[in-house]
Amino acid sequence: MQIYNTMSRKKEELIPRVPGEISMYVCGPTVYNYFHIGNARPFVVFDTMRRYLEHRGYTVKFIQNFTDIDDKLIRKANEEGVTVPEIADRYIKEYYTDADALGVERATCNPRATEHVEQIVRLVQTLIDKGHAYATENGDVYFSVRSFPGYGKLSGQSIDDLESGARIDPTEQKHDPLDFALWKGAKPGEPAWPTPWGAGRPGWHIECSAMSMELLGPTFDIHAGGQDLIFPHHENEIAQSEAATGQPFARYWMHNGYINVDNQKMSKSLGNFRLVREIAQEFDLEAVRLFLLGTHYRNPVNFSRELVEQSETALARIRTARERLAEAPIGDTPEADAAFMQAVDGHRAAFYAAMDDDLNTADALGAFFDYIRALNTFVSEPHGKAALDKAAKFFDDVTSVFGILQHKKEEELPAEALALLNERAEARKAKNWARADEIREALKALGFAVEDSKDGAKLKRL
């Protein structure tokens, strides 16, 4: 499989450090609110990456952190008069609600920063000992950017160019404008942990270094996140980690593109944030997931209601095809079966080729719809069970990699609707079309569409 490595700015063959195993770290949410559609993209994209790698036989260690201590959490806790851990616990729970609905599989581990303070302190101490970091009078600790020669290698920036744009907040006691906080000295009323250089709390960048090293070792395969994290977050992670261990940090860097809303960047001032929680009230989040996977992950995506509606229709097409397959008539047609099974192999190869090319889910989706058209034709006539089973296997492989059609909602149909459906069948038998159409309208009012076929009518929830 080829993946685009932000570090080299090229597609590279993905060769795991340990054969058969992939170690992956994805930057997770800061848990001070429900997450928005922009946050959702990396969750969905890298979950799909993980699902695909597992499908292809890799064992994947998939780590996604929760940032559960930072300025935003502290502010929120103060606003509500509750503790920081209460805020964190609440929004971690809400994270799982939305992530589950988006079909995001649970990570191998979701480490929390506050549960790794010991490792963070140790890492900061190492950096101080090695001369890469310094503590200031007010208890902050900064990383000395100029002590790490490779600084800028991920973002393609030179230190001097960065220097000219950097500013120092007058309250900070940095030696150099580029230096960034590893540790923040305690302020009154804020959560703090004791350290050799004074009480305080972790800076943001250091937590990812500490937790990835703790769980995956000093060098691991893939580090992923949104493009906006390239600088400074990921650049800083590299500097801290490699300065501390003397070993390469992540081997491949993957970054997803942005999501705009109605062609504009989401921002507080524009008031156009779209929380996944709100979107869920209007749409099946599987449609949102399909929408996100319809564009290559490195390209920007524009989010709008209209576009998700299009994805909803497309998702319905996939669902319908799967249902038709499940109910396909059985017959004895060895020649047609053999030809179709060979065609399935071709479709599978096309799907893999797309996914192997830097996780091109948009292309893979195209291959899947090609398959669906062939399948819909195939199941309109009776065919052998072996061929249908093979067709189902490929179908389910694709949907499980895409993470769609996963919630199996075999809901009970209301008795009222079933009674109406029976009555309509009687009316149709009697060729009382007026009554049949009347009942169809009544069912529509109940939220069901009627689809007639040779073997009777079916109800579909609208």
Add this chain to the structure above:
RNA sequence: GGCGCCAUAGCCAAGCGGUAAGGCAGAGGUCUGCAAAACCUUAAUCCCCGGUUCGAUUCCGGGUGGCGCCUCCA
């Protein structure tokens, strides 16, 4: 100023040296009591101007128009 991305049918979106996948919407048809679903048919001077090449949407240069990072926002 430094680093970088994008421009393909009405709307999305792949492809990226040999005259363009797929989805949604639209039109016509098959099927149906009528529908729905499904299937068939149907749509593109690939932003502009140069250059390289036998050949460019695809590579290079220059425009134009969008956009991002450099402000602990995925």
